[in-house]
Amino acid sequence: MYLIGLTGGIASGKSTVARRLYEHGAVHIDADQLARRVVEPGKPALAAIVEEFGSDVLQRDGSLDRAKLGERVFGDAEQLAKLNAIVHPAVRELSARLIEKAEQEDPDAVVVYDVPLLVEAAVDHPFDLIVVTNAPRRAQVDRLVENRGLDRGLAEARVDAQVDNTARLAIADVVIDTDGTLAHTMSQTDDLWQRIVEARRARA
Numbered sequence: 001m002y003l004i005g006l007t008g009g010i011a012s013g014k015s016t017v018a019r020r021l022y023e024h025g026a027v028h029i030d031a032d033q034l035a036r037r038v039v040e041p042g043k044p045a046l047a048a049i050v051e052e053f054g055s056d057v058l059q060r061d062g063s064l065d066r067a068k069l070g071e072r073v074f075g076d077a078e079q080l081a082k083l084n085a086i087v088h089p090a091v092r093e094l095s096a097r098l099i100e101k102a103e104q105e106d107p108d109a110v111v112v113y114d115v116p117l118l119v120e121a122a123v124d125h126p127f128d129l130i131v132v133t134n135a136p137r138r139a140q141v142d143r144l145v146e147n148r149g150l151d152r153g154l155a156e157a158r159v160d161a162q163v164d165n166t167a168r169l170a171i172a173d174v175v176i177d178t179d180g181t182l183a184h185t186m187s188q189t190d191d192l193w194q195r196i197v198e199a200r201r202a203r204a
Contacts, residue, residue: 001103002110002200003125007118008133009162011143013178013185017133018114020189027102031091031115034098038090039064045090052082074161088121099125110196119167128199131192132172134165135179 004026008014022028038045041062049057049064057069073079095113102111115123118130135143137159144155169175174195176188 001099001107002128002196003099004110004112004196005118005123005125005127005130006112006114006133007116007130007168008178009135009140009165009168010116010158011140011147012133012135013176014114014116014133016178016182016185017131017176017189018112020186021110021112021193024110024190024193026110026112027106029095029098029102029111029113031095031113031117034091034094035087038087038094043090045086048086049083052086053079075157084121088117091121092123095123096125108200110200116162119163119171129173129196130171131174131176132168133176133178134169135177139179 004021006014006018006021008017018028018030037043039049040046046064049069053069053072057065057072059065069083073083095115099111099113102109113123113125113127115121117123140159141152141155144150144158145152148155150158174192176185176192178185
């Protein structure tokens, strides 16, 4: 198995790169989806969230009211740290199981673990390669406004709330510059896939 850690700031083109690698044949594991799964009704992480933040963060059907919880923790470092201390370990455990499952199903699989908070959550899977998508703050904010309909002030706050790009770039084996055209991003991703293919041949 060849394990890639894919990370990048919000609206930095990470999903585009993940989708392209998937099209080439990679197994895609999305940490954001896992973070939703671990807080589904009946899961221990949801019970821990209710114990920490109160039952008013639940909707009538017993599911997590993500918007309400988000309002509670956004901009409050202490509350966010409490939430992360519940969710991050649960996501790490689930991702480890899924990565192991992918390897059991295909020992030669290329697995892309798409994890926005790779730095913040101290994700420590044995990655063969860490790929960082990189775009300037201006581009990230513009994309949040134009593509996701966010107010510019909120978009800026979302970008600024994340770890500085310098921290991500410091751990990168490969940086994909997504400030240009979509075709340019795709071309860099295709080159990355070719690099992965060659690396796997060299290991065989």
